[in-house]
Amino acid sequence: MKTGVAYFGVRNPEWVRKDMQAIREAGFNYVLHTFSEEDLQYYPQTMKDIISLSKKEGLGVYVNPWGVGRVFGGEAYTELAARNPEMAQVSEDGKKLVAACPSSPAFRGYMKKWIEAVCSCDIETVFWDEPHFYFEKNNPSLQACYCKHCSGTSKQKSLISFLAFLTEEVHKLGKRNSVCLLPPWFPAGLENWNEVAELPFVDEVGSDPYWEKGDDLAKVQKSYGEVSERIADLAKKYGKEAQMWIKNYHIEAGTEHFITEATQIASGAGIKNIFAWSYLGSKYMDFLRSENPEEVWKAQIKAFSLARARSLGSRV
Numbered sequence: 001m002k003t004g005v006a007y008f009g010v011r012n013p014e015w016v017r018k019d020m021q022a023i024r025e026a027g028f029n030y031v032l033h034t035f036s037e038e039d040l041q042y043y044p045q046t047m048k049d050i051i052s053l054s055k056k057e058g059l060g061v062y063v064n065p066w067g068v069g070r071v072f073g074g075e076a077y078t079e080l081a082a083r084n085p086e087m088a089q090v091s092e093d094g095k096k097l098v099a100a101c102p103s104s105p106a107f108r109g110y111m112k113k114w115i116e117a118v119c120s121c122d123i124e125t126v127f128w129d130e131p132h133f134y135f136e137k138n139n140p141s142l143q144a145c146y147c148k149h150c151s152g153t154s155k156q157k158s159l160i161s162f163l164a165f166l167t168e169e170v171h172k173l174g175k176r177n178s179v180c181l182l183p184p185w186f187p188a189g190l191e192n193w194n195e196v197a198e199l200p201f202v203d204e205v206g207s208d209p210y211w212e213k214g215d216d217l218a219k220v221q222k223s224y225g226e227v228s229e230r231i232a233d234l235a236k237k238y239g240k241e242a243q244m245w246i247k248n249y250h251i252e253a254g255t256e257h258f259i260t261e262a263t264q265i266a267s268g269a270g271i272k273n274i275f276a277w278s279y280l281g282s283k284y285m286d287f288l289r290s291e292n293p294e295e296v297w298k299a300q301i302k303a304f305s306l307a308r309a310r311s312l313g314s315r316v
Contacts (some may be wrong), residue, residue: 005036035063081099181205182208194237198238211247219258249282
């Protein structure tokens with residue numbers, strides 16, 4: 001069984017090594033390293049070193065384009081659309097937005113360079129995290145994109161074309177592709193998940209139906225149950241690996257058991273590739289920090305231990 005955790009924010013290899021040892025000793029066998037625009041510009045060799053030492057510590061490595069172009073998930077800042085206005089998504093009223101357009105040839109050219117840099121590292125899988133068009137949670141009426149490259153093309157078609165391009169480039173360089181789909185309640189532009197799973201160079205499909213602050217256990221059970229089953233069925237239908245993500249950030253004190261429940265639900269759906277976002281309950285980024293990060297970390301370690309036991313039992 002694959003059990004992994006996202007890791008970001010530290011670029012000192014000596015400190016990273018200690019954290020990778022702690023992750024491995026906690027029973028995890030994978031880590032996801034974020035690789036942002038900043039990393040590509042300023043830390044490419046450092047990232048290669050960090051990935052190499054992660055492998056030496058016995059961890060398989062996933063890498064994602066953290067916040068790149070604001071087309072992918074993550075808190076990292078992006079400057080692509082600002083520096084390259086021809087890349088920008090355009091709102092219905094003609095306003096250029098802060099996100100790059102997946103249909104832009106210039107953005108695709110940038111992503112090709114990103115892929116080449118990442119795939120030169122000792123990684124296993126490129127993790128395409130929540131590919132989407134620009135949207136704002138508090139302003140769902142704001143829609144994009146109306147640039148010249150998207151004229152007359154649906155968001156679904158544009159994103160599928162984009163993912164086909166990305167995953168083929170990764171495949172050419174001998175690495176795997178994992179696509180994490182935003183849960184159905186986000187206006188992301190990818191409504192037909194079958195078209196993602198059908199792509200020939202997509203190796204695994206997953207999702208992250210994270211709960212919001214104030215949600216109760218029943219809502220967690222419902223969302224994780226529905227999405228886990230959907231992902232498991234999709235993976236089985238198209239011969240892909242299924243993956244689910246467990247929320248380890250913004251966890252309110254007293255709700256750490258939601259982590260155990262979500263992990264068990266995903267495992268119960270037959271999914272044997274489960275990752276958590278992120279290390280130590282996101283303790284070191286105050287925007288994401290859980291109220292009791294140490295308890296979150298303990299809860300996830302225990303939840304994965306139970307899931308591994310379930311996985312081993314299913315082989316008997």
